[in-house]
Amino acid sequence: MDVVEVTDLHFTYPKADAPVLRGVSFSLRAGEEVALVGHGGAGKSTLARLIAGLLTPTHGRVEVRGRGGPGRVGLVFQNPENQLVGLTVEEDIAFGPGNLGLPTEEIVRRVDHAVAVCGLAEMRERPLSTLSGGEKQRVAIAGALAMHPACLILDEATAMLDRPAQDELNVALQRSKDELGIAVLRITHSLGEALYADRVLVLAGGVIAAAGRPWEVLWDADALGRWRLAVPPLYRAARVFAEAGFPESRQVRTPKELAAAIWPWISKK
Incomplete structure (x- = not known):
């Protein structure tokens, strides 16, 4: 089942001389992880904000489907400080589900699941002010997962994590994909990180220049050079x-x- 469908998406910022996106089309399936790569300024973060509904397309459409109707999109940025709202780990993760008006039992269940898959069980009562940058990033991701989004977008969200923390997060994302059927769109400048995805999309020239399995896209050094990317x-x-x-x-x-x-x-x- 496709949970995100992007069709002929165009976007131009106000007063800009040229469009950032010139007809982007792709879909994301439930339980799938897709890496979106491209050089700096290619429009990756713009595309993320369009999918999340934070920007309005100049032309084209984005459709997000949940299990019983329109779906939610979770968006986690590189700097967790801009997304954390609670005083403690548990309070922050519970904030989103609480705003949905869910019963207390359901909020607790979602928080329990999120802290477990993100490796936060032993620090759930700690003040956010005592956490490292990487730990705060895991809290931000857990808060997004607790909303049970149809799609989770990680916009360079692992940049502050060390290798062991990234490995833990990969395990957590796999569990979330399997258990909740979440589609994950991982925006990254690290082509090594993109190797873990089910598919890779290359954004270049305002369009999806290539799409396929990681080894189909990232092995071609000549093509990567044209897109101003380096071989992993x-x-x-x-x-x-x-x-x-x-x-x-x-x-x-x-x-x-x-x-x-x-x-x-x-x-x-």
């Missing part, structure tokens, strides 16, 4: 091994997977 470091390493006679390892996502892919051939030598 992991793929650069995989290319070196391929040029040395090892089988191509396009579908790896981590250094450990690359090592496992080439080890059988190394051990034979």
Whole structure:
């Protein structure tokens, strides 16, 4: 089921000389994670705000479908300070569901689930002022998940997280996709992070210039160069091994997977 459908989307900022988006079309399926990549200024954050309803398209439409009608979009930005409203972790996560007028039991259930999947169970009563930047970002993401959105957009939302925290978040997002059927749109400048997605969209020239599985899109160094993007470091390493006679390892996502892919051939030598 498609939960987000973007059709022929155009957008021009007031007094701008040229449009930012020139006919963007794509869809997001329930339970799917899609990475949106593009060079700085390509319009990724503008597209996120259009999907979330914070901007109005110049032309085209965005449709978000929930389980029983129109769906909500959760949007988490790079700086969590702009999104946190509570005094404690638990209070902040409960704020959104509380504003929906949900019964107390349902609010508690949603908070319990969000703190569990985001690894916040042991700090749920802590004041937000005592948290690190990465911990605050996890609270912001948990608050968005507690709203049970049809689509969760992470606009560079993992930039403040270290590698272990990013790995924990990837596990949390997988659980949320499986349990709640949420579509995740991950906007990132890190093509290494995009390797974890089910699909990758490249935004360039105001349109979706390419779409496909990560290894279909991010292996092509020539195309990435035209879009002013760099080959992910992991793929650069995989290319070196391929040029040395090892089988191509396009579908790896981590250094450990690359090592496992080439080890059988190394051990034979």
